Amino acid sequence: MPAAPPLWDLFCRVIDNHGDLGVCWRLARELAARGQRARLWVDAAAAMAWMAPEALRGDVPGVQLRPWREPFDAADLAGLPVADVWIEAFGCELPPTFVAHGVRADAAPVWVNLEYLSAEPYVERMHGLPSPVLQGPAAGRTKWFYYPGFTPRTGGLLREAELPARQAAFDRAAWLAAQGVPWRGERLLSLFCYEPPALAALLAQLQQGPRPTRLLVAAGRAAQAVRAVFEHKMGLQPAQIKRGQLSISYLPYLDQRGYDELLWACDANFVRGEDSLVRALWAGRPLVWQPYPQHDDAHHAKLAAWLDWLQAPPGLRAFHRAWSGIGAEPLPPLDERAWIACASAARARLMRQRDLASQLIGFVAEKR
Known part of the structure; x- marks a missing residue:
């Protein structure tokens, strides 16, 4: 039986202008379009009603929109499959209870800090660098900085094939x-x-x-x-x-x-x-x-x-x-x-x- 496609958890906090949410939804859709599976965890999804109503309807195969509420319910976490990839979007931090659930798995997820877009020189220097986790339930593991950007030495920009x-x-x-x-x-x-x-x-x-x-x-x-x-x-x-x-x-x-x-x-x-x-x-x-x-x-x-x-x-x-x-x-x-x-x-x-x-x-x- 073929292995299931990789599963991604994307976490997004809506700050004020919904731009972060828009980027994260586009990314979730693009991952699914390329054969991945994505769960998008959002702390305030009301803007989806006009930005991407298909998200609320669950009409995009391979993508789930999930509420980010803390504290996470222990029973819900117990039945939640651990993802292959964690994405912290724009400096948000994963809930410690969620991290503790994930790091108990035999193979811990690849943990990526998706940063804001900039053309400044530090982006090329920082893109792809490791960031050791020094405390919390995942102490000793590694996050990776991932920077979108405008040059070949960065992570590029979101663009649909069509x-x-x-x-x-x-x-x-x-x-x-x-x-x-x-x-x-x-x-x-x-x-x-x-x-x-x-x-x-x-x-x-x-x-x-x-x-x-x-x-x-x-x-x-x-x-x-x-x-x-x-x-x-x-x-x-x-x-x-x-x-x-x-x-x-x-x-x-x-x-x-x-x-x-x-x-x-x-x-x-x-x-x-x-x-x-x-x-x-x-x-x-x-x-x-x-x-x-x-x-x-x-x-x-x-x-x-x-x-x-x-x-x-x-x-x-x-x-x-x-x-x-x-x-x-x-x-x-x-x-x-x-x-x-x-x-x-x-x-x-x-x-x-x-x-x-x-x-x-x-x-x-x-x-x-």
């Missing part, structure tokens, strides 16, 4: 019509952001610009930020969604597939965090990225390193600095036509590299 074919078959006009977007050929920009310091400047620039533009605003913090600018800084009501050359369409929450399609539909994309950055790179359109703002300004170095990897032209670099409030420069003109070659070249470089799920499966196979 992604290029899906993108090639995409019908922009039909998708916009299905979303109720009254598109009449104007420039389309998507906006998924936190509260960028230069948001008011961008909206004013688009209103006064030479080209008609429609801004497709993602639900949540992006929509709240745009409405706040109109209400508090411009004295307008949110319902006034046509000002000068700028029209605004507020979108509902989109599932992961729908968000990919939004990026493909637009001429340029404003993205934030980790998951949407990767999806925007695969879209191959000009993009503006807002890293998660940190109180110690660590995101400044993270942004600079990414712009260096991107080989961003001077205008795109200046736009990013102003967008994230780095320095005192005013927001330069949005010039997606000048930035398209940079975006296309970046996508081409990444497409030549192996995807994260494939590399991670190989990495684990070496350690087992």
Whole structure:
């Protein structure tokens, strides 16, 4: 009888913006698509209702969505098959009772600390290094650092095998019509952001610009930020969604597939965090990225390193600095036509590299 495919336990804590959850769900799906089995343990799965409703329905073969509640029930653990691989996503720590159950097995799981995405130099140095466990029920065992990244010396980026074919078959006009977007050929920009310091400047620039533009605003913090600018800084009501050359369409929450399609539909994309950055790179359109703002300004170095990897032209670099409030420069003109070659070249470089799920499966196979 053939052996069962390897079983992976992925642990994810939802912090505030659901990006970690989005990455972990994509990874679980990709592992299953490559013949693995995955249990995704989540401490707050409510966002799955709009992000990935198939997860709540249990419609993805090879993937189980499990609640992460502590303390783990001893009876539940006793009947739980021990996985072949443990993934701690983004610095979360496995529950000690769960670890104690697993290390009693004859063959302990390969234990991987999946880190945040960055283009900074330390990523290549740290990727794949061991981390001895010094205390707790697994003392004496080893974790392994695994870093996603943008270069061949890192763990790569999540990418589905069918992604290029899906993108090639995409019908922009039909998708916009299905979303109720009254598109009449104007420039389309998507906006998924936190509260960028230069948001008011961008909206004013688009209103006064030479080209008609429609801004497709993602639900949540992006929509709240745009409405706040109109209400508090411009004295307008949110319902006034046509000002000068700028029209605004507020979108509902989109599932992961729908968000990919939004990026493909637009001429340029404003993205934030980790998951949407990767999806925007695969879209191959000009993009503006807002890293998660940190109180110690660590995101400044993270942004600079990414712009260096991107080989961003001077205008795109200046736009990013102003967008994230780095320095005192005013927001330069949005010039997606000048930035398209940079975006296309970046996508081409990444497409030549192996995807994260494939590399991670190989990495684990070496350690087992």
